[in-house]
Amino acid sequence: METDAALVQRVLAGETEAYGELVRRHERSLLAAAGAVLGDLHAAQDAAQEALVIAYQRLASLRNPAVFGQWTIRLAQRVAVDMRRKLARVRMLGDEAETLSAGGDPPNDKPLDDEVQMLFRAVMKLPEKQRQVVLLRYFGGQSSEAISTITAQAAGTVRSRLHRGLAMLRKRLRGLEP
Amino acid sequence: MIAEDRLEDLLGRGAEALDAVPSIADQVLRRIELIRTGKRKFAPAYKTTLRERVFLMSKTQKTAAAVLVAVALAATAWAAEKAVQFVLEGRPVKIKSYPGKVLMMGTAADGNVTQTKTADGTMTMTGENVYTGVTVVTAGTARSSTGPFTREQWTELDKLIAGKKYKLVSKAETCLGTEYKYRFTFSDGTTKDWPFFLPLDDVKSLADYKEKSARYEAKRREAMDKALVKGDYRLINVELILEHLCVDVRSGKEIRVLQIRMPDGSEIASARFAELSTAPHTGPWEETQYETSWQEHLDLIKAGKRKLIDARVIKDYWYEMTLDDGSKTILGIGGQAPLGKPAARSVPSTCSGQASSGQATQPATQPTQPAAPTRQAKLD
Numbered sequence: 001m002e003t004d005a006a007l008v009q010r011v012l013a014g015e016t017e018a019y020g021e022l023v024r025r026h027e028r029s030l031l032a033a034a035g036a037v038l039g040d041l042h043a044a045q046d047a048a049q050e051a052l053v054i055a056y057q058r059l060a061s062l063r064n065p066a067v068f069g070q071w072t073i074r075l076a077q078r079v080a081v082d083m084r085r086k087l088a089r090v091r092m093l094g095d096e097a098e099t100l101s102a103g104g105d106p107p108n109d110k111p112l113d114d115e116v117q118m119l120f121r122a123v124m125k126l127p128e129k130q131r132q133v134v135l136l137r138y139f140g141g142q143s144s145e146a147i148s149t150i151t152a153q154a155a156g157t158v159r160s161r162l163h164r165g166l167a168m169l170r171k172r173l174r175g176l177e178p
Numbered sequence: 179m180i181a182e183d184r185l186e187d188l189l190g191r192g193a194e195a196l197d198a199v200p201s202i203a204d205q206v207l208r209r210i211e212l213i214r215t216g217k218r219k220f221a222p223a224y225k226t227t228l229r230e231r232v233f234l235m236s237k238t239q240k241t242a243a244a245v246l247v248a249v250a251l252a253a254t255a256w257a258a259e260k261a262v263q264f265v266l267e268g269r270p271v272k273i274k275s276y277p278g279k280v281l282m283m284g285t286a287a288d289g290n291v292t293q294t295k296t297a298d299g300t301m302t303m304t305g306e307n308v309y310t311g312v313t314v315v316t317a318g319t320a321r322s323s324t325g326p327f328t329r330e331q332w333t334e335l336d337k338l339i340a341g342k343k344y345k346l347v348s349k350a351e352t353c354l355g356t357e358y359k360y361r362f363t364f365s366d367g368t369t370k371d372w373p374f375f376l377p378l379d380d381v382k383s384l385a386d387y388k389e390k391s392a393r394y395e396a397k398r399r400e401a402m403d404k405a406l407v408k409g410d411y412r413l414i415n416v417e418l419i420l421e422h423l424c425v426d427v428r429s430g431k432e433i434r435v436l437q438i439r440m441p442d443g444s445e446i447a448s449a450r451f452a453e454l455s456t457a458p459h460t461g462p463w464e465e466t467q468y469e470t471s472w473q474e475h476l477d478l479i480k481a482g483k484r485k486l487i488d489a490r491v492i493k494d495y496w497y498e499m500t501l502d503d504g505s506k507t508i509l510g511i512g513g514q515a516p517l518g519k520p521a522a523r524s525v526p527s528t529c530s531g532q533a534s535s536g537q538a539t540q541p542a543t544q545p546t547q548p549a550a551p552t553r554q555a556k557l558d
Contacts, residue, residue, distance in 0.1 A: 016210060023203040028196045041199050042347075052206045057213070081446065085438065116195050119188045138189045139196050170179045173188065177180050 003152045008065035011056070023052055025142075025150060026069050029135035030076040036120035037080035040111050047083055051076035066152050069136070070128050077124070115176055122172040130165030133158050208368070331364050335372075336384045338362050344378060347371055401501040414508075415496040422447075423488040424479070433484065435475055436492075447475030 002010075004025070010018035027048055034047035055072045062071060112120070123134055132151065136142045144162065148155040338344055344360040348371075357373045364370070374387070376394060381387045405411060420437040435449040447470050470478075478484040499507050 016207065016214070019210065020203050020207050023206050024201065027202055028193075031196050031199060032192065035195075041195060045199055045202055049202045049206055049209075052202070053209050053213070056206075056210050078446075081438070112195060113191065115188060116192050119192050123192075139193050141193070166182075166185065170182070170185050173180050173185065176184070176188070 001146060001149045003066065004068040004150055005065040005152060008059060008062065008068050011059060019056055022068060025136075025140065026072055027052070028139040028141070029069060029073055029132075032120045032135060032139050033073045033076045033124055034080035035112055036117065036124045037077060037084055039117050043083060044080065047080040048076050050079045054079070069132055069151070073124075073131075073135070118176060119169075119173065122169055125172065126165050126168055130161050130168065133161045134165040134169070137162055205368075331368075331370075332384075334364050335362060338364075339378060339381060339387070340383050342378070346377075401503075402499060402507065405499045405501050410501075411497040411499040413495060414498045417494040417496070419492045419494070421490050421492055422475070422486055423490070424449075424484040424486050427483055427485055437472055445472035446470070447472045449475065 002021075004022065007018045007022050011022070030048035030051055031041065031044050034044035034051070035041050038044050038047065051072055055068075055075055062068065123131060126134060133147055136147045136150065137144065142150065144155060144158050147153075148158045151158070153161075344362050346358060347361045348359040350357050350359075357375060358377055359371050359373045360378060361369060361371050375391060376387070378387070381390065422435040422437075424433045424435060425431070426433050433449050435447045438446045438448050449470070475484070479486050496508060501507060
């Protein structure tokens with residue numbers, strides 16, 4: 001497994017396939033980031049895709065390739081906020097539920113469960129270092145060792161960041177106590 | 179603090195929700211390949227309709243669009259006069275536009291100017307010409323290359339509609355009417371969602387859609403005009419947006435920075451070079467917008483990299499209009515002054531006559547409603 005930085009270098013050298021690997025690594029994190037803002041995974045998919053295309057176009061301007069994951073998350077958040085603003089301003093206020101209940105076909109959007117959205121938001125509020133490892137571990141399905149390679153950090157550092165991140169999450173989500 | 183197992187459960191649910199979403203890697207790579215090979219310029223996956231983009235323009239952009247309207251009005255004074263005569267059945271009217279304000283309501287594909295007498299006795303212009311102005315700039319030369327559909331896909335889209343090979347994925351109320359989003363799967367394997375303003379059940383082709391939507395739009399515009407004339411609208415929200423007018427010290431260019439509140443309570447500074455915002459937006463948004471946190475923007479000012487010149491608060495007025503059939507729609511006006519307060523005096527009888535002759539917008543709950551023209555009408 002290669003580090004993000006190495007993959008970024010390969011992409012910059014012209015290997016587009018390496019970008020596919022970066023996308024697969026981080027797409028779940030981006031989905032969570034955009035989902036936290038948009039509350040809908042279908043729209044979040046669009047935002048994540050958008051962010052990744054923008055990231056590709058701006059890759060050469062990324063001064064530290066090792067922070068590719070964090071950088072794309074910020075891009076996804078910005079795209080999602082932009083989308084949210086646009087959608088919010090054109091949506092009929094308050095009448096959507098009425099429209100949907102009045103016999104129209106049920107939409108296939110993927111609205112997020114409230115608790116899951118709260119979780120995503122809480123994760124996004126974590127400090128960047130903790131956030132990245134939590135996202136990669138729990139949503140990206142990466143092992144601590146893999147995260148250590150991806151982020152070029154010592155395994156012990158990853159584990160401690162994960163531990164701290166989870167502790168902060170437990171605090172921030174206290175409102176969800178049953 | 180929540181229990182550890184509760185957090186594990188939540189994280190599991192979050193992961194499950196994300197697992198249900200198919201990978202976007204192939205789509206991203208396909209788009210990148212098209213961009214690399216020059217077959218397609220950068221085209222955002224999420225694209226607002228042309229009319230939505232106009233509707234969402236910044237104050238400056240709207241002002242620029244209003245200038246376009248004024249130019250168009252001056253150039254077509256005779257036609258405009260005829261439009262007024264048509265709308266008000268020959269009654270002489272005094273035209274008064276609101277400085278810097280453009281009403282964005284309904285839609286029109288062909289740039290017809292509609293001037294309407296509001297309840298306070300003043301005249302106002304609806305935004306059809308604004309759309310035309312933007313259409314010329316954005317879609318006039320490179321529709322097929324910058325649009326999200328390729329030319330082949332447009333042809334195939336026609337066939338998919340005729341063969342009823344699509345799936346309704348969402349339905350939402352917008353200020354432009356009920357928006358039905360359909361999903362199409364093309365022979366090259368790509369899937370695209372596309373919004374329409376009427377159900378496609380009774381639509382045979384894109385041309386058929388265009389015709390039906392034009393009819394619907396005419397009726398809808400008429401209904402909104404009448405509601406405006408009758409004063410059947412009420413202010414439901416005023417949004418305040420802080421804007422810093424700055425100068426980028428290094429380049430000497432003017433920057434306008436909007437303060438945008440995020441859902442988590444943080445604030446973003448959306449900076450835009452002034453010269454880019456004076457014309458209707460045509461390119462990808464990220465090329466003209468530079469977003470940082472508001473604090474970072476303030477830090478740039480403190481560090482002397484941006485010079486703060488002035489600040490102002492922009493107001494966006496949101497009205498709920500009640501149409502003849504009792505349905506409601508939203509009208510947004512970006513500008514410094516609200517519409518005049520509806521007067522108690524009676525509406526001109528000629529307008530009442532129009533109200534009875536026109537079929538107003540049908541409620542969004544009726545699935546067989548006609549449609550407003552959408553970007554299909556402009557792009558096909």
